[in-house]
Amino acid sequence: MKRDFTELSMMSKEKWSNEELQYYQHALSQILPYINSEGLTILHEINKELHSRNI
Incomplete structure (x- = not known):
């Protein structure tokens, strides 16, 4: 189950x-044109973590 x-x-x-x-x-990538700089930072952090896990 995904957490909030x-x-x-x-x-x-x-x-x-x-x-x-x-x-x-995936969710943040779908709304990328509409997110602010904070959302973009979160997306970069998520991508960095996925990359560190080789996912």
Whole structure:
């Protein structure tokens, strides 16, 4: 089960499950033209964590 983004945003990306990383990476990528700089930073952090896990 995926946790709520509010809960996850208070945690290190290292503690997110692979499923959560992939889900929110996809969701943020879909709305990329509409997100602000903070959202873009979160997306970069998610991508960095996915890359570090070789996913």
